[in-house]
Structures are given as C-alpha cells and as structure tokens.
Amino acid sequence: MLVAVKKLLWVAIEVEKWIKPQDDPSLSIRVRIPKSTKNPAWPIAIREKYEERHPIGTPARTCYALGFWLGNRRGDIADLEWDDLVTEEIELFDGSLALIEAFAFRQKKNRNRHGGREMFIPVVDKLAAALDPLDRSKGGTVLKNGYGNPFSEKSLTGMMQHWARQADIPDGYTLHGLRRTFGTYLAECNIQARAIMEAMGHSSMTVTDDYVREANKKKNCSRHCDGDQPA
Numbered sequence: 001m002l003v004a005v006k007k008l009l010w011v012a013i014e015v016e017k018w019i020k021p022q023d024d025p026s027l028s029i030r031v032r033i034p035k036s037t038k039n040p041a042w043p044i045a046i047r048e049k050y051e052e053r054h055p056i057g058t059p060a061r062t063c064y065a066l067g068f069w070l071g072n073r074r075g076d077i078a079d080l081e082w083d084d085l086v087t088e089e090i091e092l093f094d095g096s097l098a099l100i101e102a103f104a105f106r107q108k109k110n111r112n113r114h115g116g117r118e119m120f121i122p123v124v125d126k127l128a129a130a131l132d133p134l135d136r137s138k139g140g141t142v143l144k145n146g147y148g149n150p151f152s153e154k155s156l157t158g159m160m161q162h163w164a165r166q167a168d169i170p171d172g173y174t175l176h177g178l179r180r181t182f183g184t185y186l187a188e189c190n191i192q193a194r195a196i197m198e199a200m201g202h203s204s205m206t207v208t209d210d211y212v213r214e215a216n217k218k219k220n221c222s223r224h225c226d227g228d229q230p231a
Helices: 002-015 044-053 060-071 072-077 125-131 152-166 173-188 193-200 206-227
Strands: 087-091 097-106 118-122
Touching: 002 072, 044 087, 044 152, 044 173, 060 072, 060 125, 060 152, 072 152, 097 206, 118 152, 152 173, 173 193
Parallel strands: none
Antiparallel strands: 087 097, 097 118
16 A cells, blocks of 8 residues: 555656655655564674775775665666766855765666656765776776676676675675665764665665664664763
C-alpha cells in the first residue's frame, strides 16, 4: 500500500507539481523492517587499513573514494563519467557566491521507471585528492581497470571483496557498506535528516532516520563515558 501511495505522490510532486517535495506526507511513515546486519558501515580502523594498502591513483582506491564520498550504489559508481563533473556557482549562507565542483548525474535505480533521481553531490577535499592523479583527457568513466576500460556493475562487488582481502580486512565490508558509511558520517556531522536523504537519493526518511538515531546513540554514549572519566 505504501509503495502504491508513493507512486501517486511522485506523480503529484514530479509530474503535476500539485505539492512540493517537502510536503510529501509519506516521508514520516515508518515501515517496520528487520534491520539487516549485511553490508555494515566501515569503522575508521577498517578504512585506515584499506587506505594504507591501496594508495591514491589505483582503481581500488578510486572505487573506495567514490563509494564513500558519493554515497551511491555500485551501478552509479561504475557508470559515473568525467562529463558528470561540473563546476557551478552557488550562493552561501552569508549571501556570497562560491564556485564548487560537483558530480551531477541521475541515479541508475528507477531510471527506466521515471528517469532516476537527479543528484548533485559536491566533491569534498578527500575525494578531490583521490581523483587528482587520474587521467581525464580520454573522458569516459571515472573508474577504470588496469587496461583503461570501465568496470561492469556486477564486477565491482567481487573486486571490492578482492581489494578488501588484500588489505587483510574481514569479509563483509562491501561497496554498499561504504554507502552506509557515508550516511553515518553525515549524521555524525550533524547534517539534517532531510539533507542526508537528498544526498543519498533515498525516497523516504526510513533509512535516514536510522543513521540519525545511531549517531545520537554514539554521541550520548560518548558524553556518558567522558563524564565517567576521572579528572
């Protein structure tokens, strides 16, 4: 029923323009879904091991950086092209203007149904550093294998497993787990839930709320632990 209602609301918002996205009443509807233990977020220690093993400029590090700092699915990472990298002028909170570099693309999910969600994700410094040594002159996909060819979407799952094992990382830390890492990171940086939802391309607040709750738990635990420490 919720899926059917959301389809009707999508028409009302995107096609007919009857209501604004923020007025979507389905955003606050939560569905009780058993929490999955698959594809966990990557802890800092795991990320450090991976980064130490795979230096900037390698396909392994590029895939990792795109997966983490874009927070999108493997199909979007595999298809991402240099032509999707744009520079735009935006207005800051203080009214001043600034040029930012960002990836602008449409998500692969639901692309055949309604064109896919349009994304605009700024390139943070760490992602920019990972992309800096790559050859952009030939265009095409950002992520390429050792022969200069694109990776297929399915191959990235196996390759990430291979790269993680090379770094002596236990099985279970996946490319989709990096997407979760991005959501967790944003929540821990006090980014508002609606902004996290937009950054990750979620269609509802259900998953986003989980990131915010987990971040709040960590903050509360940290406060209690700090208070228990001797002066």
